[in-house]
Amino acid sequence: MSASLAVAGLVATSACSSSSSGSPEDLIANIKANKQVTIGTSNDAPWSTVSDSGEAVGIVPDILREFLKRADIDATIKSTAMPFDSLIPSVSSSRIDLIGDAIFATEERAKQVSFTRTIFVNPxxxxxxxxxxxxxxxxxxxxxxxxxxxxxxxxxxxxxxxxxxxxxxxxxxxxxxxxxxxxxxxxxxxxxxxxxxxxxxxxxxxxxxxxxxxxxxxxxxxxxVDKSQNALATNKADKTFASTFNPIYEAMLADGTVAKIFDHWGLKPIDQFLPK
The missing domain is CATH 3.40.190.10 (Periplasmic binding protein-like II)
Incomplete structure (x- = not known):
């Protein structure tokens, strides 16, 4: 069973690494300076996993790569795998820059982290x-x-x-x-x-x-379903990532880029997962 799920891309490991240096209030500046964004994932395919070679793989990494390209930010994505319940503590302590996984943007969690706009719906x-x-x-x-x-x-x-x-x-x-x-x-x-x-x-x-x-x-x-709004999450102190990401993501939704990413990863019907 474990081997089968590994093939499915659902292998979870527990790890933490230090994120970019700099002020937690300006993640965009940190990413530009360090040319890297460190994301945390609980290895949930097809949303976000870490390949055997250490590459960030899945829908969320693909969204982030397109965002970085459109924002003209020269940076790579480093993905760190950990249990789901370690994601918020890790971004809050700046061990990672961003929760890059499927996570509901609830009011309770918003007291601990800063969320972007909804990027997908996932009941x-x-x-x-x-x-x-x-x-x-x-x-x-x-x-x-x-x-x-x-x-x-x-x-x-x-x-x-x-x-x-x-x-x-x-x-x-x-x-x-x-x-x-x-x-x-x-x-x-x-x-x-x-x-x-x-x-x-x-x-x-x-x-x-x-x-x-x-x-x-x-x-x-x-x-x-109406409460299953998933978003990216940063350190609560950050003031720059969401304001930069949100309008670019709106454009990605409008021009069909997000739908193409979902289709590439086999999520059908696509409309079921697009933000409402």
Whole structure:
């Protein structure tokens, strides 16, 4: 299973590195001076991964490369892999310049980091065993069963809230894992009955490797589509990145560049993931 997910580009490692030197208030100046932007990722294909050779790969790195080109900034992207729940602490402590991954721009997180405009929409999916033998089509169907997600996501609280609504004696046994592929492994092994994970990551992993032994529950409708707005995030003190990035990204959306990037990485239907 681990090897299969590695092929799917979902290998997560824990690492941190120092980001560019300079004032945390002016990330754009730091990037120009150091000719590098260090991004943090939890290795979520197709959004953002680190290749075996250390290259930043995926939709977010491609967006950033196009942004740097249009902003006339001569800089390369260095990607650092780490667990999802390490991303905000790492950008807050300036160990990385930017969270370059799929992360919801919530009000709570905005107290800790500075977000750009929404760059894509990415709701949760309900992942179950292949063939869905237990007929799990909603989070409520996990009452009396084992439900899971991974650390740092908003779905931890969603599962706990759903558990609180279950009939007496039929609470959801909520399991929280470090990585998305650990969740999938335990679904396949029968230790988890259903899990809330990133819909695009699940779909991409299944396209890359149909033999994972899991599937997306076909009738599941995410109740959080309107809240699944993903953005780039910088140190809370930064005052320059979002104001530089946002208008350029608007132009990239308008001229179809973002849609082409999504299409290249197999995200279809494209409109499902474009900012609303």
């Amino acid at each position: 949760d999916g309900l992942v179950v065993r292949e063939g869905n033998p237990d007929k799990i089509e909603s989070v409520a169907d996990l009452c009396g069963r084992v439900g899971a997600t991974y650390k740092g996501t908003t779905w931890v609280e969603d599962l706990k809230a759903a558990s609180a609504r279950c009939p007496n004696g039929e609470a959801i046994d909520v399991k929280v894992y470090s990585t998305i592929f650990e969740v999938m492994q335990d679904i396949t092994a029968g230790r988890v009955d259903g899990a809330l994970i990133d819909a695009s990551l699940a779909a991409y992993a299944l396209v890359q490797n149909p033999g994972l032994g899991v599937q997306l529950a076909p009738d599941y409708v995410s109740p959080t």
